[in-house]
Amino acid sequence: MNRRILSFCGLLLGLLFLASSCKNKKDTPRLEFSSVELRQTVWNGTLEYKNAKRGSYSVYLNFLSDSEVEVSAYDSKDPTASYIVQADCFYTITDRIFTLKTQGDRELHPSMDQNAWYLIRKEPSLLVFQANAGNPDREATLTLRKKL
Known part of the structure; x- marks a missing residue:
């Protein structure tokens, strides 16, 4: 009888250990960043719309x-177009x-x-946002x- 109780207790301890070692999806860190990471840096990239008509x-x-931040953009269909500072902006x-x-x-x-641009991917030199x-x-x- 004592052997069964010890075996049962051992099985319960094993299950508790296994359950506590499993990672919960809620434990996955959220993507976060701050303006300190962007201060005095330069970034180039693309803005693509899902709707092909928007370009x-x-x-x-x-x-x-x-x-x-200074923001410039040009239509990707015209590779000869040069960047023109379109606007000085505030960002948060x-x-x-x-x-x-x-x-x-x-x-x-x-x-x-x-x-509102939601960060969906972050690497040291890559940021991907979706709106x-x-x-x-x-x-x-x-x-x-x-870039810098």
């Missing part, structure tokens, strides 16, 4: 401080959400400042690679 753009972001970062707001009355084209997920007409992906 794709080459973008350039020069992060001047923790809150200011909350956990994994990146937002832009133009200074003054200027508007960005494409309208990157009309979206308007689930809306096929407006869904967009912003892929940035660090």
Whole structure:
């Protein structure tokens, strides 16, 4: 009888150990970043819309401080087009959400400042954001690679 009780207790301890060692999906760290990581860096990349009619753009972001960025873009269909600083913007970062707001009355084209950009992938020299997920007409992906 004692042998069965000890075997049962051993089995329970083994199951408890196994259950505690299994990782829960909630234990997976969330993607997070801050304006400190972007301060005084330069990023180039692409802005691609899921809807092919909206086209794709080459973008350039020069992060001047923790809150200011120069944003430039041109239509990817014209490889001879040069970057033109379209707008100085303010930006904010909350956990994994990146937002832009133009200074003054200027508007960005494409309208990157009309979206909340959610960080979906982060590597030391690569950031990938997505906006308007689930809306096929407006869904967009912003892929940035660090240059400086």
